[in-house]
Amino acid sequence: MGAIVEKREKLVSETLKDPTVGDNADAYTSLDLGVWKVLLARENVARGFGVSMDRWNTVTAAYPLLLRFLKEVYALDPQMVILFILLKLWGSVESVLLLYVSSRLLQVIEVGLAEGRPDVHAITQAIVARLILTLTATTNWMRDFTCPVLESRVSRYFEDYLLRANLRLDLPTSTDSSSKSQARPGDAWRSFDGLCEVAQRVFALVSQLAFISQQASGGLAFTLVAVVRPVWTLTMHRTLWLKPHVVYSENTAYLRAQSLQSMSASRYRADVIAGNIAGWITSEYRRARDALGTVSEEDAWSQYGMERTPVSKIASEWTGELPTLYWALNAMLRPAKFSMSSIAILQQYSASLNYSLQMLFWDVSEVGKCVTDIKILYETANIKNQIADGDAVYPRASADVSESQGMDIELQNVSFAYPGEKSKESALRDVSFYIPAGALAVIVGANGSGKSTIIKLLRRMYDADSGVVHVDGLPIADYRLADLRQAQATLTQDHELYPLTLGENIGLGYAEHVDDEEMVMQAARDGGAAALLDKFTDGMKTNLKPVMTAYGYQLDDEKHKSLKTVLGKLEKTAEVSGGEKQRLVASRTFMRFRTGKIKLLSVDEPSSALDPTGEFELFERLRETGEGKTMIFVTHRFGHLTKHADIIICMKEGKVAESGTHKELIALGGEYASLYNVQAQAFTESEVISESNSEDSEEY
Numbered sequence: 007m008g009a010i011v012e013k014r015e016k017l018v019s020e021t022l023k024d025p026t027v028g029d030n031a032d033a034y035t036s037l038d039l040g041v042w043k044v045l046l047a048r049e050n051v052a053r054g055f056g057v058s059m060d061r062w063n064t065v066t067a068a069y070p071l072l073l074r075f076l077k078e079v080y081a082l083d084p085q086m087v088i089l090f091i092l093l094k095l096w097g098s099v100e101s102v103l104l105l106y107v108s109s110r111l112l113q114v115i116e117v118g119l120a121e122g123r124p125d126v127h128a129i130t131q132a133i134v135a136r137l138i139l140t141l142t143a144t145t146n147w148m149r150d151f152t153c154p155v156l157e158s159r160v161s162r163y164f165e166d167y168l169l170r171a172n173l174r175l176d177l178p179t180s181t182d183s184s185s186k187s188q189a190r191p192g193d194a195w196r197s198f199d200g201l202c203e204v205a206q207r208v209f210a211l212v213s214q215l216a217f218i219s220q221q222a223s224g225g226l227a228f229t230l231v232a233v234v235r236p237v238w239t240l241t242m243h244r245t246l247w248l249k250p251h252v253v254y255s256e257n258t259a260y261l262r263a264q265s266l267q268s269m270s271a272s273r274y275r276a277d278v279i280a281g282n283i284a285g286w287i288t289s290e291y292r293r294a295r296d297a298l299g300t301v302s303e304e305d306a307w308s309q310y311g312m313e314r315t316p317v318s319k320i321a322s323e324w325t326g327e328l329p330t331l332y333w334a335l336n337a338m339l340r341p342a343k344f345s346m347s348s349i350a351i352l353q354q355y356s357a358s359l360n361y362s363l364q365m366l367f368w369d370v371s372e373v374g375k376c377v378t379d380i381k382i383l384y385e386t387a388n389i390k391n392q393i394a395d396g397d398a399v400y401p402r403a404s405a406d407v408s409e410s411q412g413m414d415i416e417l418q419n420v421s422f423a424y425p426g427e428k429s430k431e432s433a434l435r436d437v438s439f440y441i442p443a444g445a446l447a448v449i450v451g452a453n454g455s456g457k458s459t460i461i462k463l464l465r466r467m468y469d470a471d472s473g474v475v476h477v478d479g480l481p482i483a484d485y486r487l488a489d490l491r492q493a494q495a496t497l498t499q500d501h502e503l504y505p506l507t508l509g510e511n512i513g514l515g516y517a518e519h520v521d522d523e524e525m526v527m528q529a530a531r532d533g534g535a536a537a538l539l540d541k542f543t544d545g546m547k548t549n550l551k552p553v554m555t556a557y558g559y560q561l562d563d564e565k566h567k568s569l570k571t572v573l574g575k576l577e578k579t580a581e582v583s584g585g586e587k588q589r590l591v592a593s594r595t596f597m598r599f600r601t602g603k604i605k606l607l608s609v610d611e612p613s614s615a616l617d618p619t620g621e622f623e624l625f626e627r628l629r630e631t632g633e634g635k636t637m638i639f640v641t642h643r644f645g646h647l648t649k650h651a652d653i654i655i656c657m658k659e660g661k662v663a664e665s666g667t668h669k670e671l672i673a674l675g676g677e678y679a680s681l682y683n684v685q686a687q688a689f690t691e692s693e694v695i696s697e698s699n700s701e702d703s704e705e706y
């Protein structure tokens with residue numbers, strides 16, 4: 007863990023010093039906030055009353071985005087939005103009305119007491135006040151109904167927006183943390199509600215100030231004195247949200263404790279139980295906690311907001327006392343103009359203003375977060391994909407190979423390192439080879455030698471750092487991505503099962519025909535998954551991993567047996583074995599073949615969990631189906647495939663060690679021959695297959 011932290015420190019300081027990164031390291035301030043480190047872009051404009059122009063600029067720059075956001079939310083349901091805002095604003099109106107009623111009440115009581123006659127006005131005022139409270143209860147009740155309806159409309163709209171924005175991201179972009187979107191659909195509603203809340207607070211404060219400034223007991227001077235505190239507090243408020251910053255932790259003990267804590271997740275459970283390491287995890291966790299001591303883990307944003315000295319807080323409290331001081335001084339200096347009721351009324355005004363100010367301050371401190379969340383939300387749709395689209399149509403009408411069913415592939419001096427790769431060596435180094443259209447190529451080599459990476463470059467999951475991948479004579483980057491991918495079928499062990507039905511898991515190989523049960527069934531037969539579909543009562547309609555919606559709380563083992571049984575049944579999902587998963591994924595690939603557009607089939611070790619018969623049948627069917635198309639198989643197993651291969655590319659440490667046919671490579675006696683011999687030894691009488699007699703020995 008210490009090494010990780012050292013590396014992280016080094017990485018940060020080297021990146022900031024790196025002139026190619028573009029920024030200047032001096033432009034950042036590094037802050038330590040508990041377990042967090044914050045790299046904060048330095049503000050370059052002079053500060054006045056704690057407010058920087060940068061902060062103001064950020065808010066004004068966000069204005070068009072805010073306007074767009076509010077317009078979009080309004081368009082979702084104008085009537086509901088208006089009702090929601092009116093109900094919110096009622097809170098502000100109500101506070102002014104209550105101020106008015108209670109000040110009138112005090113005055114009338116005072117007059118009544120002085121004159122000693124029945125106080126009809128006071129009784130009327132009290133009834134009106136009660137009516138206001140009834141209205142408040144009704145508006146609160148109405149808000150309980152409007153709020154969830156509007157919330158779900160806003161959330162659904164932005165869920166849809168984010169789904170589209172995220173699904174269009176390519177692999178390097180979506181895994182790159184600097185461009186990965188942190189937006190969540192729930193942020194949209196929180197931001198809208200937060201902004202409405204601030205609007206309500208501002209409206210409440212302005213109405214109170216307007217009302218008080220008109221009153222004989224208040225007046226303009228009192229109102230001005232009352233606004234000193236909010237102006238002071240808002241200008242002194244520290245927020246990170248409106249500043250460009252990076253937050254990370256390099257606290258060894260904290261990171262260690264977090265890692266150990268995460269080992270309670272269900273994906274580690276089997277290993278933790280089998281390895282009997284629960285005790286070790288707990289004691290290591292406690293040790294990490296002890297080492298952490300009292301260092302604060304509170305989030306960096308809250309810690310940044312905390313004042314380093316009490317000066318600002320003291321000043322804020324004092325400015326809050328100014329209204330009291332004002333009327334106290336007035337009462338002493340001009341006693342004739344003051345009565346007990348006017349003093350009580352001023353006190354009420356002060357208390358009410360103070361409350362509104364505090365609430366406003368509380369909500370305004372969240373505005374920065376709302377603005378940032380809205381910005382992140384919209385920026386998700388503008389994240390630029392790292393894999394640029396080409397404009398050439400594939401297959402090319404003019405290409406010599408266009409008539410062929412296969413794809414003509416040539417790699418010329420291709421080098422590639424994964425983005426942010428920590429390995430000392432690149433995944434591919436100066437790789438060159440040629441696979442003619444319609445050929446069967448097999449890529450072999452040790453673990454980590456770059457075999458799968460070649461397949462990923464052909465699918466344009468990534469682009470080469472240098473060198474060129476040619477497809478049908480043109481650089482691969484020139485083609486339209488959608489055309490290129492449409493012409494390829496891949497089968498790897500990285501494919502996942504979708505949380506959808508078994509039928510959809512297969513049918514999505516050809517999305518346009520996902521509901522064609524006949525076609526899906528045929529693909530299932532080809533991929534060896536037909537028996538699996540028969541196994542489940544719901545067959546193709548079986549939902550594999552439905553999203554969990556069953557929850558049970560406060561259930562007693564004895565008293566609530568039937569409820570627990572219901573819950574158990576609801577929680578049960580359909581399970582498939584590793585081999586069955588591979589059969590389903592293979593069936594999806596066969597479904598893809600039915601598009602009739604496939605020119606390249608890449609198969610990357612998809613059979614690790616298949617039984618020998620299953621594996622043999624799968625490869626045979628793939629070879630039959632792919633007949634005439636270019637086929638690339640990545641494998642560790644030597645046998646039928648290598649025997650039939652038109653070309654074998656043997657990889658070693660990111661380079662092509664050698665290439666040729668099986669016979670040629672065995673005759674060469676190099677890397678391929680030695681890999682082959684290791685496997686052949688297990689099946690032959692003689693320990694080593696010599697180069698000379700190897701020609702007929704590939705069957706094992």
Ligand SMILES: Nc1ncnc2c1ncn2[C@@H]1O[C@H](COP(=O)(O)OP(=O)(O)OP(=O)(O)O)[C@@H](O)[C@H]1O
Nearest residue numbers: 424427429433451452453454455456457458459460
């Ligand atoms: N997503 C990734 N990010 C960073 N490095 C990666 C990534 N995938 C692979 N690598 C690294 O690239 C190198 C080549 O990996 P690749 O998967 O191409 O090897 P392989 O020959 O297919 O290995 P295997 O036989 O184990 O499947 C390895 O050193 C690996 O650690």
